[in-house]
Amino acid sequence: SATLAATATDPAPATAVAGAEWFEGADPGAGRATPMIASDGVFGAAAEGVTAPVATAGMAAGVHTLQVRARDAAGNWGAPVAVTLMVPSSTDVFADGFESGGFGAWSLTSGAVPARLAVTAAARRDGAYGMQSVISGNTPSYAQDASPSNESAYSASFAFNPNGTDTRGATTDVFTALSGGTSPATVLSLQYRRVTGPVRLQLRLSAARSGGTRSTAWYTVTSAFHTVAVTWSSARSATVSLAIDGATRESLTRLDTSARRIETVRLGPSGGLGSRMSGTELFDSFRSTR
Numbered sequence: 001s002a003t004l005a006a007t008a009t010d011p012a013p014a015t016a017v018a019g020a021e022w023f024e025g026a027d028p029g030a031g032r033a034t035p036m037i038a039s040d041g042v043f044g045a046a047a048e049g050v051t052a053p054v055a056t057a058g059m060a061a062g063v064h065t066l067q068v069r070a071r072d073a074a075g076n077w078g079a080p081v082a083v084t085l086m087v088p089s090s091t092d093v094f095a096d097g098f099e100s101g102g103f104g105a106w107s108l109t110s111g112a113v114p115a116r117l118a119v120t121a122a123a124r125r126d127g128a129y130g131m132q133s134v135i136s137g138n139t140p141s142y143a144q145d146a147s148p149s150n151e152s153a154y155s156a157s158f159a160f161n162p163n164g165t166d167t168r169g170a171t172t173d174v175f176t177a178l179s180g181g182t183s184p185a186t187v188l189s190l191q192y193r194r195v196t197g198p199v200r201l202q203l204r205l206s207a208a209r210s211g212g213t214r215s216t217a218w219y220t221v222t223s224a225f226h227t228v229a230v231t232w233s234s235a236r237s238a239t240v241s242l243a244i245d246g247a248t249r250e251s252l253t254r255l256d257t258s259a260r261r262i263e264t265v266r267l268g269p270s271g272g273l274g275s276r277m278s279g280t281e282l283f284d285s286f287r288s289t290r
Helices: none
Strands: 002-009 017-024 047-054 062-072 081-087 092-096 108-110 117-120 130-136 142-145 153-161 172-178 186-195 200-209 212-215 219-221 226-233 238-244 247-255 264-271 278-289
Touching: 002 017, 002 062, 002 081, 017 047, 047 062, 108 264, 130 264, 153 172, 172 226, 186 226, 200 226, 200 238, 200 247, 212 247, 219 238, 264 278
Parallel strands: none
Antiparallel strands: 002 047, 017 062, 062 081, 092 278, 108 142, 117 130, 130 278, 142 264, 153 226, 153 278, 172 186, 172 264, 186 200, 200 212, 200 219, 226 238, 238 247
């Protein structure tokens, strides 16, 4: 369930707030919608906090628009005010577009905030904010999500802008999925590098398997935002795929990943960093599903 909360205020000359209600869809008429209660237990003040539980179990996944209105002691109803409610799918694991302006949705961060890792308007692709990660030396700077729970099938997508970051030809991890336990191991990683002769910014996907690691070829991207999507599963003959900007670039097939599960993921540079690297990478619109 979710909790719907609002503040009802009677304009001057104020009497008192005497009730409130909410509805979705067609307006059933004033006084005929679902009642709300006063936050302090009793109506009567000119300004009242009002709340109501919203049962989301029977709602379809996606965005729902709820309407809220209040009534004063004289029987006058205010106009409905809309608020949106996102109902997740049963396959959703975690999603964040950094629109809160911070990292409150994430489990933890690594790297000094905001010196190395920050949510800023300049880093956005969608909405008002995005995440920027400053690379200067070999210090990781990433946001970590611990929502995955021993996942045997996992997909993630996000917007990534390498922003010309110079890795001196070395391979760095900009997204990593890890196993659980006291010594987590890398299950899957999206890797980035900048090579010269001529200058190219490149991405590839690497997956751990029985006996080692398999990687896709390197794919050249521009210094702009790209939508990156990775798909992974745990099986004796699994397929792991990399898509960039909606097109599948490569799928690794017949991988024995059966001994692995995903417990945490890291968005941002977390491995392969070196002392001579420099740049600011940008991330936005992260979403993961089962």
